Amino acid sequence: MDGSAHKRLRSAFDPARFRDGGHELVERLADYLEDALGRRIPSVLPWSEPETQLDRTPSFGEEPSAEVKEVADDLLRRAFHLHDPRTMGHQDGLPVPAASLAGLLISLLNNDPSVYETAPAVVPIEVRILRWLADEIGHPQDGGGVLTSGGSLGNLTALLAARQAKAGFDVWHHGQREGDELCVLVSQQAHYCVTRAVRMMGWGDGGIVKVAVDRDYRLDPTDLPAALERARAAGRRPIGVVASACTTATGSFDPLPAIADFCEAHDLWLHVDGAHGASAALSPRYRKRVEGIGRADSVVWDCHKLMMMPALLTAVLFKDRRASYENFRQEATYLFEERPDEEWYNPGNRTIECTRPGMAVLLYTGLRVHGVGLYRDYVTRCFDLGRLLAEKVRAAPDFELALEPEANIVCFRHEPRGADDLDALQARVRRDVVGDGLYYLTQAELDGGLYLRCTLQNPFTTEEDLEGLLNAIRERAGAPGAALE
Secondary structure (H helix, E strand, C coil), X not given: CCHHHHHHHHHHCCHHHHHXXXXXXXXXXXXXXXXXXXXXXXXXXCCCCHHHHHHHCCCCCCCCCCCHHHHHHHHHHHCCCCCCCCECCCCCCCCCHHHHHHHHHHHHHCCCCCCHHHCCCHHHHHHHHHHHHHHHHCCCCCCEEEEECCHHHHHHHHHHHXXXXXXXXXXXHHCCCCCCEEEEEEECCCCHHHHHHHHHCCCCHHHEEEECECCCCCECHHHHHHHHHXXXXXXXXXXXXXXXXXXXXXXXECCHHXXXXXXXXXXXXXXXXXXXXXXXXXXXCCHHHHCCHHHCCEEEEEHHHHCCCCCCCEEEEECCCHHHHHHCCCCCCCCCCCCHHHCCCCHHHHCCCCCXXXXXXXXXXXXXXXXXXXXXXXXXXXXXXXXXHHHHHHHCCCEEECCCCCCCEEEEEECCCCCCCHHHHHHHHHHHHHHHCCCECXXXXXXXXXXXXXXXXXXXXXXXXXXXXXXXHHHHHHCCCCCCC
Protein backbone atom coordinates (compact mmCIF):
# COMPACT_ATOMS: atom_id res chain seq x y z
CA MET A 1 0.00 0.00 0.00
CA ASP A 2 1.43 3.38 -0.98
CA GLY A 3 1.55 6.30 1.42
CA SER A 4 -1.44 8.18 -0.01
CA ALA A 5 -3.70 5.11 0.16
CA HIS A 6 -2.68 4.46 3.74
CA LYS A 7 -3.37 8.08 4.65
CA ARG A 8 -6.86 7.99 3.10
CA LEU A 9 -7.76 4.82 4.98
CA ARG A 10 -6.46 6.13 8.29
CA SER A 11 -8.42 9.34 7.80
CA ALA A 12 -11.64 7.43 7.07
CA PHE A 13 -11.31 5.46 10.33
CA ASP A 14 -9.89 8.27 12.46
CA PRO A 15 -11.65 8.13 15.90
CA ALA A 16 -11.27 11.89 16.44
CA ARG A 17 -12.89 12.65 13.11
CA PHE A 18 -15.69 10.21 13.91
CA ARG A 19 -16.22 11.80 17.32
CA ASP A 20 -16.39 15.33 15.91
CA GLY A 21 -18.64 14.31 13.02
CA GLY A 22 -20.89 12.38 15.37
CA HIS A 23 -21.30 15.33 17.71
CA GLU A 24 -22.15 17.61 14.80
CA LEU A 25 -24.62 15.16 13.32
CA VAL A 26 -26.45 14.49 16.60
CA GLU A 27 -26.71 18.22 17.26
CA ARG A 28 -28.11 18.75 13.76
CA LEU A 29 -30.61 15.90 14.13
CA ALA A 30 -31.70 17.12 17.57
CA ASP A 31 -32.43 20.54 16.08
CA TYR A 32 -34.33 18.85 13.26
CA LEU A 33 -36.38 16.79 15.71
CA GLU A 34 -37.24 19.91 17.68
CA ASP A 35 -38.33 21.73 14.52
CA ALA A 36 -40.36 18.79 13.21
CA LEU A 37 -42.23 18.14 16.44
CA GLY A 38 -42.80 21.89 16.79
CA ARG A 39 -44.33 22.15 13.29
CA ARG A 40 -41.60 24.61 12.23
CA ILE A 41 -40.67 22.84 9.02
CA PRO A 42 -42.11 24.77 6.03
CA SER A 43 -43.34 21.68 4.19
CA VAL A 44 -43.91 18.12 5.41
CA LEU A 45 -43.12 17.03 1.84
CA PRO A 46 -41.02 19.54 -0.13
CA TRP A 47 -42.27 18.21 -3.44
CA SER A 48 -40.46 18.39 -6.73
CA GLU A 49 -40.51 16.09 -9.73
CA PRO A 50 -38.19 13.05 -9.62
CA GLU A 51 -36.03 14.40 -12.44
CA THR A 52 -35.60 17.68 -10.58
CA GLN A 53 -34.62 15.90 -7.36
CA LEU A 54 -32.10 13.82 -9.28
CA ASP A 55 -30.56 16.97 -10.74
CA ARG A 56 -30.35 18.49 -7.24
CA THR A 57 -28.58 15.48 -5.77
CA PRO A 58 -24.85 16.28 -5.48
CA SER A 59 -22.48 13.91 -7.18
CA PHE A 60 -19.14 12.60 -5.87
CA GLY A 61 -15.70 11.89 -7.26
CA GLU A 62 -12.27 10.51 -6.50
CA GLU A 63 -11.53 13.08 -3.81
CA PRO A 64 -13.59 14.04 -0.70
CA SER A 65 -16.29 16.62 -1.34
CA ALA A 66 -18.25 16.87 1.93
CA GLU A 67 -18.37 16.02 5.61
CA VAL A 68 -21.23 14.04 7.15
CA LYS A 69 -23.01 17.17 8.39
CA GLU A 70 -23.13 18.62 4.87
CA VAL A 71 -24.64 15.39 3.55
CA ALA A 72 -27.19 15.51 6.38
CA ASP A 73 -28.07 19.15 5.71
CA ASP A 74 -28.76 18.43 2.07
CA LEU A 75 -30.84 15.34 2.88
CA LEU A 76 -32.89 17.06 5.57
CA ARG A 77 -33.74 19.93 3.22
CA ARG A 78 -35.30 17.54 0.71
CA ALA A 79 -36.64 14.77 2.98
CA PHE A 80 -40.17 13.59 3.78
CA HIS A 81 -40.75 14.61 7.40
CA LEU A 82 -42.36 11.80 9.40
CA HIS A 83 -41.81 13.47 12.76
CA ASP A 84 -44.02 16.43 11.83
CA PRO A 85 -47.42 15.80 13.51
CA ARG A 86 -49.18 16.93 10.32
CA THR A 87 -47.85 13.94 8.38
CA MET A 88 -50.81 11.54 8.31
CA GLY A 89 -50.29 9.44 5.22
CA HIS A 90 -48.56 6.11 4.95
CA GLN A 91 -47.86 3.45 7.56
CA ASP A 92 -44.29 4.59 7.96
CA GLY A 93 -43.17 4.37 11.55
CA LEU A 94 -42.10 7.32 13.66
CA PRO A 95 -38.65 6.18 14.88
CA VAL A 96 -37.99 6.80 18.56
CA PRO A 97 -34.57 8.54 18.85
CA ALA A 98 -33.12 5.87 21.16
CA ALA A 99 -33.62 3.27 18.41
CA SER A 100 -31.98 5.56 15.87
CA LEU A 101 -28.94 5.84 18.12
CA ALA A 102 -28.93 2.06 18.40
CA GLY A 103 -28.86 2.00 14.61
CA LEU A 104 -25.53 3.80 14.73
CA LEU A 105 -24.30 1.20 17.19
CA ILE A 106 -25.24 -1.83 15.09
CA SER A 107 -24.02 -0.17 11.90
CA LEU A 108 -20.56 0.38 13.33
CA LEU A 109 -20.31 -3.08 14.93
CA ASN A 110 -21.80 -4.74 11.82
CA ASN A 111 -22.25 -8.05 13.66
CA ASP A 112 -24.23 -10.49 11.53
CA PRO A 113 -26.71 -12.48 13.69
CA SER A 114 -27.16 -15.23 11.10
CA VAL A 115 -24.71 -17.28 13.15
CA TYR A 116 -23.86 -17.00 16.81
CA GLU A 117 -20.11 -16.79 16.28
CA THR A 118 -20.36 -13.51 14.38
CA ALA A 119 -22.86 -11.90 16.77
CA PRO A 120 -22.54 -13.43 20.26
CA ALA A 121 -24.12 -10.37 21.90
CA VAL A 122 -26.87 -9.84 19.31
CA VAL A 123 -28.29 -13.37 18.91
CA PRO A 124 -29.45 -13.67 22.55
CA ILE A 125 -31.05 -10.24 22.23
CA GLU A 126 -32.98 -11.44 19.17
CA VAL A 127 -34.15 -14.51 21.07
CA ARG A 128 -35.40 -12.37 23.97
CA ILE A 129 -37.22 -9.99 21.61
CA LEU A 130 -38.93 -12.83 19.76
CA ARG A 131 -39.96 -14.49 23.03
CA TRP A 132 -41.48 -11.23 24.27
CA LEU A 133 -43.41 -10.66 21.03
CA ALA A 134 -44.68 -14.26 21.09
CA ASP A 135 -45.85 -13.82 24.67
CA GLU A 136 -47.74 -10.66 23.75
CA ILE A 137 -49.79 -12.45 21.08
CA GLY A 138 -50.30 -15.57 23.17
CA HIS A 139 -48.11 -18.10 21.38
CA PRO A 140 -46.99 -21.07 23.50
CA GLN A 141 -43.57 -21.31 25.12
CA ASP A 142 -42.40 -23.85 22.54
CA GLY A 143 -43.06 -21.37 19.75
CA GLY A 144 -40.27 -19.68 17.85
CA GLY A 145 -39.48 -17.21 15.14
CA VAL A 146 -37.01 -15.04 13.30
CA LEU A 147 -36.48 -11.40 12.49
CA THR A 148 -36.32 -10.40 8.86
CA SER A 149 -36.29 -7.30 6.68
CA GLY A 150 -39.89 -6.36 6.04
CA GLY A 151 -43.38 -7.79 5.83
CA SER A 152 -42.98 -9.00 2.25
CA LEU A 153 -40.10 -11.27 3.23
CA GLY A 154 -41.93 -12.16 6.42
CA ASN A 155 -45.10 -13.28 4.64
CA LEU A 156 -43.08 -15.26 2.10
CA THR A 157 -41.18 -16.96 4.94
CA ALA A 158 -44.44 -17.91 6.68
CA LEU A 159 -46.08 -19.21 3.50
CA LEU A 160 -43.03 -21.32 2.69
CA ALA A 161 -43.33 -22.85 6.15
CA ALA A 162 -47.03 -23.48 5.56
CA ARG A 163 -46.25 -25.22 2.30
CA GLN A 164 -43.63 -27.46 3.87
CA ALA A 165 -45.93 -28.34 6.77
CA LYS A 166 -49.18 -28.91 4.85
CA ALA A 167 -48.22 -29.99 1.34
CA GLY A 168 -48.12 -33.66 2.32
CA PHE A 169 -44.73 -34.14 0.69
CA ASP A 170 -41.23 -32.67 1.07
CA VAL A 171 -41.36 -29.65 -1.22
CA TRP A 172 -38.04 -28.31 0.07
CA HIS A 173 -36.05 -31.35 -1.06
CA HIS A 174 -38.13 -32.80 -3.90
CA GLY A 175 -39.93 -29.80 -5.38
CA GLN A 176 -43.52 -29.31 -6.39
CA ARG A 177 -45.27 -32.53 -7.44
CA GLU A 178 -46.94 -32.52 -10.82
CA GLY A 179 -50.70 -32.71 -10.55
CA ASP A 180 -50.75 -31.56 -6.94
CA GLU A 181 -51.57 -27.87 -7.31
CA LEU A 182 -51.65 -26.00 -3.99
CA CYS A 183 -53.30 -22.75 -3.00
CA VAL A 184 -54.25 -20.54 -0.04
CA LEU A 185 -57.55 -18.81 0.75
CA VAL A 186 -57.03 -15.06 1.02
CA SER A 187 -59.25 -12.07 1.74
CA GLN A 188 -60.06 -9.72 -1.11
CA GLN A 189 -58.41 -7.00 1.00
CA ALA A 190 -55.14 -8.86 1.65
CA HIS A 191 -51.90 -6.98 1.05
CA TYR A 192 -50.46 -7.40 -2.43
CA CYS A 193 -47.27 -8.97 -1.05
CA VAL A 194 -49.27 -12.13 -0.25
CA THR A 195 -50.12 -12.57 -3.93
CA ARG A 196 -46.50 -11.76 -4.79
CA ALA A 197 -45.26 -14.45 -2.38
CA VAL A 198 -47.60 -17.05 -3.88
CA ARG A 199 -46.39 -16.21 -7.37
CA MET A 200 -42.78 -16.46 -6.22
CA MET A 201 -43.54 -19.96 -4.94
CA GLY A 202 -44.59 -20.90 -8.46
CA TRP A 203 -48.32 -21.34 -7.83
CA GLY A 204 -49.43 -18.77 -10.42
CA ASP A 205 -52.82 -17.08 -10.60
CA GLY A 206 -54.62 -20.10 -9.17
CA GLY A 207 -52.51 -20.09 -6.03
CA ILE A 208 -54.74 -17.38 -4.59
CA VAL A 209 -58.42 -18.10 -4.00
CA LYS A 210 -60.24 -14.95 -2.92
CA VAL A 211 -62.63 -14.91 0.03
CA ALA A 212 -65.40 -12.32 0.20
CA VAL A 213 -65.33 -9.46 2.70
CA ASP A 214 -68.16 -7.90 4.68
CA ARG A 215 -69.30 -4.28 4.49
CA ASP A 216 -66.40 -3.24 6.73
CA TYR A 217 -63.83 -4.96 4.48
CA ARG A 218 -63.17 -7.82 6.92
CA LEU A 219 -62.83 -11.38 5.66
CA ASP A 220 -66.28 -12.97 5.82
CA PRO A 221 -65.87 -16.38 7.49
CA THR A 222 -69.23 -17.54 6.13
CA ASP A 223 -67.64 -17.52 2.64
CA LEU A 224 -64.76 -19.80 3.66
CA PRO A 225 -66.61 -23.10 2.98
CA ALA A 226 -67.61 -21.88 -0.48
CA ALA A 227 -64.06 -20.65 -1.16
CA LEU A 228 -62.74 -24.06 -0.18
CA GLU A 229 -65.09 -25.69 -2.68
CA ARG A 230 -64.18 -23.15 -5.38
CA ALA A 231 -60.54 -24.03 -4.93
CA ARG A 232 -61.19 -27.76 -5.15
CA ALA A 233 -63.43 -27.35 -8.19
CA ALA A 234 -60.55 -25.54 -9.90
CA GLY A 235 -58.26 -28.50 -9.24
CA ARG A 236 -56.41 -26.87 -6.35
CA ARG A 237 -55.70 -28.22 -2.87
CA PRO A 238 -55.92 -25.49 -0.22
CA ILE A 239 -53.29 -25.69 2.51
CA GLY A 240 -54.12 -22.58 4.51
CA VAL A 241 -55.91 -19.30 5.08
CA VAL A 242 -54.26 -15.87 5.20
CA ALA A 243 -56.02 -13.43 7.54
CA SER A 244 -55.28 -9.72 7.96
CA ALA A 245 -54.75 -7.90 11.23
CA CYS A 246 -55.27 -5.35 9.92
CA THR A 247 -55.81 -4.55 6.22
CA THR A 248 -53.67 -1.84 4.67
CA ALA A 249 -56.37 0.16 2.92
CA THR A 250 -58.95 0.43 5.70
CA GLY A 251 -57.35 -0.91 8.89
CA SER A 252 -59.97 -3.65 9.22
CA PHE A 253 -59.27 -6.66 11.45
CA ASP A 254 -60.44 -10.04 10.17
CA PRO A 255 -62.45 -12.12 12.70
CA LEU A 256 -59.61 -14.38 13.82
CA PRO A 257 -61.50 -16.74 16.20
CA ALA A 258 -63.97 -17.78 13.50
CA ILE A 259 -61.20 -18.18 10.92
CA ALA A 260 -59.13 -20.24 13.38
CA ASP A 261 -62.14 -22.51 14.00
CA PHE A 262 -62.47 -23.11 10.27
CA CYS A 263 -58.77 -23.85 9.84
CA GLU A 264 -58.76 -26.33 12.72
CA ALA A 265 -61.84 -28.09 11.34
CA HIS A 266 -60.26 -28.51 7.90
CA ASP A 267 -56.60 -29.04 8.92
CA LEU A 268 -55.47 -25.80 7.28
CA TRP A 269 -52.55 -23.58 8.25
CA LEU A 270 -53.64 -20.21 9.63
CA HIS A 271 -51.31 -17.35 8.82
CA VAL A 272 -52.03 -13.86 10.13
CA ASP A 273 -50.51 -10.92 8.31
CA GLY A 274 -50.29 -8.66 11.35
CA ALA A 275 -47.67 -6.40 9.81
CA HIS A 276 -49.52 -3.30 10.93
CA GLY A 277 -52.13 -4.35 13.46
CA ALA A 278 -50.42 -7.02 15.54
CA SER A 279 -49.19 -4.13 17.70
CA ALA A 280 -52.77 -3.85 19.00
CA ALA A 281 -51.80 -6.74 21.28
CA LEU A 282 -49.72 -4.24 23.28
CA SER A 283 -52.66 -1.95 24.07
CA PRO A 284 -54.92 -2.86 26.99
CA ARG A 285 -57.66 -0.78 25.36
CA TYR A 286 -57.43 -2.29 21.87
CA ARG A 287 -56.04 -5.79 22.48
CA LYS A 288 -59.42 -7.31 21.68
CA ARG A 289 -58.85 -6.32 18.03
CA VAL A 290 -56.45 -9.28 17.72
CA GLU A 291 -58.38 -11.77 19.82
CA GLY A 292 -57.49 -15.26 18.62
CA ILE A 293 -54.15 -14.31 17.06
CA GLY A 294 -52.36 -16.74 19.39
CA ARG A 295 -54.12 -19.61 17.59
CA ALA A 296 -52.39 -18.76 14.31
CA ASP A 297 -49.68 -21.12 13.07
CA SER A 298 -47.68 -18.10 11.93
CA VAL A 299 -47.86 -14.34 12.42
CA VAL A 300 -45.98 -11.50 10.74
CA TRP A 301 -45.47 -8.36 12.85
CA ASP A 302 -43.75 -5.23 11.49
CA CYS A 303 -42.06 -3.42 14.35
CA HIS A 304 -41.25 -0.52 12.01
CA LYS A 305 -44.92 0.36 11.68
CA LEU A 306 -46.53 0.74 15.12
CA MET A 307 -43.56 0.18 17.40
CA MET A 308 -41.52 3.30 16.59
CA MET A 309 -38.66 1.41 14.95
CA PRO A 310 -36.60 2.47 11.94
CA ALA A 311 -37.26 0.34 8.87
CA LEU A 312 -36.94 -2.56 8.48
CA LEU A 313 -37.68 -4.79 11.46
CA THR A 314 -40.18 -7.63 11.03
CA ALA A 315 -40.87 -10.61 13.28
CA VAL A 316 -42.11 -13.92 11.84
CA LEU A 317 -43.59 -15.87 14.75
CA PHE A 318 -44.46 -19.58 14.68
CA LYS A 319 -46.72 -21.41 17.12
CA ASP A 320 -44.51 -24.49 16.65
CA ARG A 321 -40.85 -23.59 16.35
CA ARG A 322 -40.14 -26.73 14.31
CA ALA A 323 -42.02 -25.20 11.37
CA SER A 324 -39.34 -22.59 10.84
CA TYR A 325 -36.50 -25.12 11.05
CA GLU A 326 -38.02 -27.45 8.46
CA ASN A 327 -38.56 -24.57 6.07
CA PHE A 328 -34.93 -23.82 5.21
CA ARG A 329 -33.08 -26.99 6.16
CA GLN A 330 -29.81 -27.04 4.21
CA GLU A 331 -26.19 -28.07 4.42
CA ALA A 332 -23.61 -25.37 5.03
CA THR A 333 -20.95 -26.88 7.24
CA TYR A 334 -18.87 -23.70 7.20
CA LEU A 335 -21.75 -22.02 9.08
CA PHE A 336 -24.06 -24.55 10.71
CA GLU A 337 -23.77 -27.79 12.62
CA GLU A 338 -25.51 -31.06 11.76
CA ARG A 339 -28.78 -30.64 13.71
CA PRO A 340 -30.26 -27.27 12.81
CA ASP A 341 -33.41 -27.83 14.87
CA GLU A 342 -31.25 -27.68 17.99
CA GLU A 343 -29.27 -24.64 16.85
CA TRP A 344 -31.51 -21.91 18.21
CA TYR A 345 -28.39 -19.77 18.36
CA ASN A 346 -27.92 -19.80 14.54
CA PRO A 347 -30.96 -17.90 13.14
CA GLY A 348 -29.60 -18.18 9.60
CA ASN A 349 -31.05 -21.69 9.55
CA ARG A 350 -34.52 -20.20 9.42
CA THR A 351 -34.41 -17.16 7.14
CA ILE A 352 -34.31 -16.31 3.46
CA GLU A 353 -31.57 -13.81 4.25
CA CYS A 354 -28.09 -14.95 5.10
CA THR A 355 -26.31 -11.79 6.16
CA ARG A 356 -28.63 -9.60 8.25
CA PRO A 357 -28.21 -6.46 10.36
CA GLY A 358 -28.50 -6.77 14.14
CA MET A 359 -31.98 -5.27 13.96
CA ALA A 360 -33.09 -6.78 17.27
CA VAL A 361 -30.82 -4.29 19.05
CA LEU A 362 -33.02 -1.42 17.87
CA LEU A 363 -36.14 -2.68 19.63
CA TYR A 364 -34.15 -4.03 22.56
CA THR A 365 -32.64 -0.58 23.12
CA GLY A 366 -36.05 1.08 22.97
CA LEU A 367 -37.46 -1.37 25.50
CA ARG A 368 -34.48 -1.09 27.83
CA VAL A 369 -34.37 2.71 27.68
CA HIS A 370 -38.12 3.44 27.79
CA GLY A 371 -39.84 0.28 29.05
CA VAL A 372 -42.74 -1.64 27.54
CA GLY A 373 -45.19 0.92 28.90
CA LEU A 374 -44.12 3.49 26.31
CA TYR A 375 -45.10 1.13 23.51
CA ARG A 376 -48.46 0.36 25.07
CA ASP A 377 -49.11 4.10 25.40
CA TYR A 378 -48.02 4.74 21.81
CA VAL A 379 -50.30 2.16 20.19
CA THR A 380 -53.24 3.28 22.34
CA ARG A 381 -52.66 6.92 21.43
CA CYS A 382 -52.47 6.22 17.69
CA PHE A 383 -55.68 4.18 17.74
CA ASP A 384 -57.36 6.88 19.85
CA LEU A 385 -56.41 9.45 17.20
CA GLY A 386 -58.12 7.30 14.58
CA ARG A 387 -61.32 7.34 16.59
CA LEU A 388 -61.02 11.10 17.15
CA LEU A 389 -60.65 11.86 13.45
CA ALA A 390 -63.60 9.58 12.69
CA GLU A 391 -65.73 11.47 15.20
CA LYS A 392 -64.89 14.79 13.54
CA VAL A 393 -65.62 13.42 10.07
CA ARG A 394 -68.91 11.92 11.25
CA ALA A 395 -69.97 15.22 12.80
CA ALA A 396 -69.21 17.24 9.65
CA PRO A 397 -72.12 17.42 7.16
CA ASP A 398 -69.74 17.87 4.22
CA PHE A 399 -67.68 14.73 4.92
CA GLU A 400 -68.52 11.03 4.69
CA LEU A 401 -66.84 8.28 6.72
CA ALA A 402 -66.20 5.10 4.72
CA LEU A 403 -66.39 2.85 7.80
CA GLU A 404 -65.81 3.00 11.52
CA PRO A 405 -62.03 2.70 12.01
CA GLU A 406 -60.72 -0.23 14.02
CA ALA A 407 -57.13 1.01 14.04
CA ASN A 408 -55.32 4.25 13.32
CA ILE A 409 -56.31 4.18 9.63
CA VAL A 410 -59.29 6.35 8.64
CA CYS A 411 -60.92 6.51 5.20
CA PHE A 412 -63.30 9.36 4.38
CA ARG A 413 -64.18 11.81 1.65
CA HIS A 414 -65.26 15.38 1.18
CA GLU A 415 -68.76 15.86 -0.24
CA PRO A 416 -69.43 19.59 -0.60
CA ARG A 417 -72.88 20.60 -1.75
CA GLY A 418 -73.18 20.67 -5.53
CA ALA A 419 -70.14 18.48 -6.24
CA ASP A 420 -70.80 16.02 -9.07
CA ASP A 421 -67.66 13.93 -9.71
CA LEU A 422 -66.68 13.06 -6.14
CA ASP A 423 -63.85 10.73 -7.14
CA ALA A 424 -62.17 13.41 -9.23
CA LEU A 425 -62.65 15.89 -6.38
CA GLN A 426 -60.89 13.65 -3.84
CA ALA A 427 -57.95 13.11 -6.18
CA ARG A 428 -57.57 16.82 -6.89
CA VAL A 429 -57.99 17.89 -3.29
CA ARG A 430 -55.40 15.39 -2.06
CA ARG A 431 -52.94 16.52 -4.71
CA ASP A 432 -53.45 20.17 -3.84
CA VAL A 433 -53.29 19.69 -0.05
CA VAL A 434 -50.04 17.76 -0.39
CA GLY A 435 -48.77 20.43 -2.79
CA ASP A 436 -49.44 23.11 -0.18
CA GLY A 437 -47.04 21.25 2.10
CA LEU A 438 -48.74 21.70 5.47
CA TYR A 439 -50.36 18.23 5.58
CA TYR A 440 -49.74 14.85 4.05
CA LEU A 441 -52.43 12.21 3.44
CA THR A 442 -53.03 9.42 0.95
CA GLN A 443 -56.02 7.90 -0.82
CA ALA A 444 -57.65 4.49 -1.26
CA GLU A 445 -60.09 3.12 -3.80
CA LEU A 446 -62.94 1.29 -2.05
CA ASP A 447 -66.17 -0.18 -3.35
CA GLY A 448 -67.92 3.15 -3.03
CA GLY A 449 -65.30 5.10 -4.96
CA LEU A 450 -62.13 7.05 -4.17
CA TYR A 451 -61.58 8.02 -0.53
CA LEU A 452 -59.04 10.12 1.29
CA ARG A 453 -57.01 8.09 3.77
CA CYS A 454 -55.12 9.04 6.93
CA THR A 455 -52.82 6.87 9.01
CA LEU A 456 -52.29 8.46 12.42
CA GLN A 457 -48.77 7.37 13.37
CA ASN A 458 -47.57 10.44 15.25
CA PRO A 459 -48.60 10.53 18.94
CA PHE A 460 -48.07 14.29 18.97
CA THR A 461 -50.78 14.94 16.38
CA THR A 462 -53.44 17.03 18.13
CA GLU A 463 -57.15 17.65 17.77
CA GLU A 464 -56.26 21.02 16.24
CA ASP A 465 -54.09 19.26 13.63
CA LEU A 466 -57.04 17.06 12.65
CA GLU A 467 -59.36 20.04 12.39
CA GLY A 468 -56.71 21.88 10.38
CA LEU A 469 -56.55 19.01 7.90
CA LEU A 470 -60.31 19.00 7.35
CA ASN A 471 -60.30 22.77 6.88
CA ALA A 472 -57.40 22.51 4.42
CA ILE A 473 -59.42 19.97 2.42
CA ARG A 474 -62.41 22.32 2.39
CA GLU A 475 -60.26 25.23 1.24
CA ARG A 476 -58.61 23.32 -1.57
CA ALA A 477 -61.96 21.90 -2.73
CA GLY A 478 -63.06 25.46 -3.42
CA ALA A 479 -59.76 26.77 -4.74
CA PRO A 480 -58.21 24.45 -7.34
CA GLY A 481 -54.85 25.13 -8.87
CA ALA A 482 -52.00 24.59 -6.40
CA ALA A 483 -51.20 21.11 -7.66
CA LEU A 484 -47.87 19.38 -7.22
CA GLU A 485 -45.24 20.81 -9.52
